[in-house]
Amino acid sequence: MEIERTGSAGPARNTFADRIGFARLTAMAFGGADLRPLRDEIVSKIANGTASAGEGLDLSLIAQLLGEKQAGLAMQAEVLAYHQLFRSPCSVAKPKLRVLALAAAMDMGGNTPIEFLLEHSGIELLTLYVVAGVELPAPLPDHDVAIVIASDSEECRDALRKIERAAPRWPRPLLNPPHLVAHLDRDKLHRLLHGIERLDIPATTCVSRAQMSDLALLDGSVEDIAADFQFPLIVRPRGSHAGTGLAKIDDRPALGRYLAERPEQEFFVSRFVDYASEDGLFRKYRIAFVDGRPYACHMAIADRWDIWYLNAGMAFSESKRLEEANFMRTFDHGFAARHQRALAALADRVGLDYFTVDCAENKRGELLIFEADNTAVVHNMDSPDLFPYKAPQMHAVFEAFAAMLYRRGRDGRERAA
Structure with a gap:
């Protein structure tokens, strides 16, 4: 070409x-x-x-x-x-800020979808793919702020290492530094967040296929994997995304059937938490953190534990949408106030300038964390007719993100001067 x-x-x-x-x-x-x-x-x-x-x-x-x-x-x-x-396309002809996003050669879900956050911001976005066999350009493309958008996945490790080596000499502010992104992997995150008051995050352990097979064949015990494990377990292939291969395993025969259908050699295993509310429905929340402050992104309600927004049927239930609208409207003095200390401690330990968490509330009313990452999609594509409450909330997230970039860019120029 x-x-x-x-x-x-x-x-x-x-x-x-x-x-x-x-x-x-x-x-x-x-x-x-x-x-x-x-x-x-x-x-x-x-x-x-x-x-x-x-x-x-x-x-x-x-x-x-x-x-x-x-x-x-x-x-x-x-x-x-x-x-x-x-x-990427910019909404103005003469942008006042240029952001350099540092990406890895991944599938479409493997880098922060930063274009959604900046689409109408008037900020120019350049994306530099950090690939094997090619060194970072010297000098770097001109920019005011840089941000790492590569994920914590195994496929991104080489790119993160390459950026990390260059980070001490980076000429402008570098957001979401790679050594912090690397802490988001499932088997590391629970250790990072362990001990936060009123926060529950199940321990996640990486288990080999051989260990899983032994467990399925009665040759091993669940306690051999982790001391607090017991059936049912949550299992997913290591490195999988968007629920691929995710399953709740109730007993050894179910584990054997699961392995028969999966080719992977390593799996993440954690304990199952029944987080159903009193009405029997499960409620799962996505929260974005911008410069340490939490913002509501969505709330999914379903009669199944493995919720994604698209399988929760939100578009087909007015009552669910009314509850989500109320969640967003009251977030600052409701959910965020209720979990203020846990959310603040979480933001401090993760340390990233921008990231998201998928979470719920357990039966004790604690903040239950499923995952934290920097690549979840935060967007404003939903129908304004069905979801009229979403656009204002999404614009608040986007404006906070843009304001953070302008602030960091200004601070960087002042330090350079």
Whole structure:
């Protein structure tokens, strides 16, 4: 593919390629748009040698959105082998701030979806993919603030190490430093948060397939994995995302059946917590932390423990939406006030400038943490007709994020002066 030089972020080697980007393409797919004509248009450009690197990266994302993950990742690898710097659409012609996002070569869910946070902010976003075999550019692309958007996953470790080595000499403020991102992995997070008053986080242990097989065949005990473990257990393949392979295992025969269906060699195992409310429904919350302050993002209500917003049927239940609206409206003096100390301690120990948690309340009224990460999708794509209360809340999150970037950029310029 021939790279079309579309812009510059400073020296010639820091030329960026413009792209449609994650937010716009994902919103199109979420809204039901047919992405195949756009895919075919880009494929045609590739065939006649006029496609830009940005279009190649967009094609990779389109393929993933169409369910062709492996093909999309192959396209991404081909593009990133020779071009790593990309510019996302900006809502103003002359932005007053430029952010450099440091990404890893991952699937579409493996980096912070920062475009959603900045889409209407007037902030220019450059994304630099940190890939194997390619050193960070010297000098770096011109920017006011940098932020690590690579995740804690195994596939991102090389990129995080490369950024970490360069961090002491970084010319501008560097947010979400890689050594803190690495603490979010499931088997590390519970140790990081252990002992926080009124916070419950089940211990998570990485267990080999051989250990799991022994347990299923009566050759091992649950206590051999962890002292406080007993059936039922929550099991998921290590490195999985979005609930892939997640299961509640009630006994040894169920574990054997689970292993028969899974090819993975390592699994995360934790104790099951029954967090159903008195009405028998489960309530799961997503909270974003911006510069230490918590913001409500969504509340999912379902009759099943393994809740995601999309499987909770929120769009089909007015009563659920009314409860979510009330959760958002009263968050600061309700949920956040009720768990003020636990949330503050959590933010302090995680230490990241921006991250999210998925959580609930256990039967003792404590804050129950399922996971914390820096890559959960925080967006404003839901129908304003069905969810009129969401846009104001999402705008509050986006404005807080932009304000943090402006503040850090200003502080960085003052220190440089």
